[in-house]
Amino acid sequence: MFRIDRNLTADELDKALRADVAEGLTARPKQLPPKWFYDERGSELFEDITRLPEYYPTRAERSxxxxxxxxIAEAAGSVALIELGSGAGVKTRLLLDAMRRQGDLARFVPVDVSGEFLAASARPVADDYPGLDVHAVVGDFERHLGLLPVSEDGRQTLAVLGSTIGNQEPGPRASFLRDIHDVLHPGDCLLLGADLVKDPARLVAAYDDPGGVTAAFDRNVLSVINQRLGGDFDPAAYDHLAVWNAECEWIEMRLRARSAQHVRVADLDLEVDFAEGEQMRTEISAKFRREGLTAELDAAGFDLTRWWTDDAGDFALTLATVR
Known part of the structure; x- marks a missing residue:
């Protein structure tokens, strides 16, 4: 069975984009949230990134x-899988298959901001898993966790894969983890993907490939503003940078103006100047250590019960239980 709840309309998504761009372009220093990379072109570019030899996280998590x-399925012992930022792709199906082999899988709740994406990716899951209740939810998981169809019937696992958690700074990340805790029940599980701290040279290479795919992905946020908000950015006038912030232990992706730029965003009636060399942050990707992540989960009300890594120790999947 397939059904979809639309908690985020196109108008609401447009309002969120307007608010984020207006706030980000007038901030000091300027910054934009990474979720606006992902129009159709941005999603295609990210899929290309995951296949780059330098970009290890997707391969490591899948392994x-x-x-x-x-x-994982045996340790979780869950009858339902809720996936935030759902891909409904290979990684999701590996989990669903394992949970089905345990004999208890009854529900799958994929969550994403794009209704079109969800309809296209989640409906085939319903077709391929007869008897599975697929209840897709259109929403921004940073704002709409309280609207998730969390059941009282049986243990649930909520998955946040791909080290998505690393795109948040510590304060918002702590709030997000507490929000997840509050929508689940005692005994429910959080399956969390986390990229681990490693040689900064490898980290920078993963976010700044020599072929320029990541640079095109980074500049795509300017194209999104142009297309959806009437901006006149010249994406070619900005260089892509990937910088390791050793103090915070995260990668920062930035766009740096090659020369002075004057930009107008017509739909916001906004004009913005960039000085030559001025940098705008477009993403952070925090990297984790076991002791730090354990402490963050503990503060949010979770007990870390299992920890798995790939053979190289680059990436971790953690299973935490709601106290």
Whole structure:
């Protein structure tokens, strides 16, 4: 069975884009949230990134799931999988298959901001898993967790894969983890993907490939503003940078103006100047250590119960239980 709840309309998504762009372009220093990378072109570019030899996180996480999915499903003992930022792709199906082999899987709740994406990706899951209740939810998981169809019937696992958690700074990340805790029930599980701290040279290479795919992805946020808000950015006038912030232990993606730029965003009636060399942050990707992540989960009301890594120790999947 397939159904979809639309908690985020196109108008609401447009309002969120307007608010984020207006706030970000007038901030000091300027910054934009990474969720606006992902129009159709941005999503295609990110898929290209995941296949780059330098970009290890997707392969590492998938290798853990290929080796440990049955162990994860057994440890979680859940009848439902809720996935935030759902891809409904290979990694999701590895989990669903393992949970089905445990004999208890009854529900799958994929969550994403794009209704079109959800309809296209989640409906085939309903077709391929007869008897599975697929209840898709259109929403911004940073704002709409309280609207999730969390059931009282059986244990649930909520998955946040791909080290999505790393795109938030510590304060918002702590609030997000507490919000997840508050929508789940005692005994429910959080399956969390986390990229681990490693050689900064490898980290920078993963976010600044020599072929320029990541640079095109980074500049795509300017194209989104042009197309959806009447901006006149010249994306070619900005260089892509990937910088390791050792103090915060995260990668920062930035766009740097090659020369002085004057930009108008017609739909916001906004004019913005960039000085030559001025940088605008477009993404952070925090990297984690076991002790730090354990402390963050503990503060949010979770007990870290299992920890799996790939063979190289680059990436971790953690299973935490709601106290």
């Amino acid at each position: 853990i799931l290929e080796a440990r999915a049955d162990e």
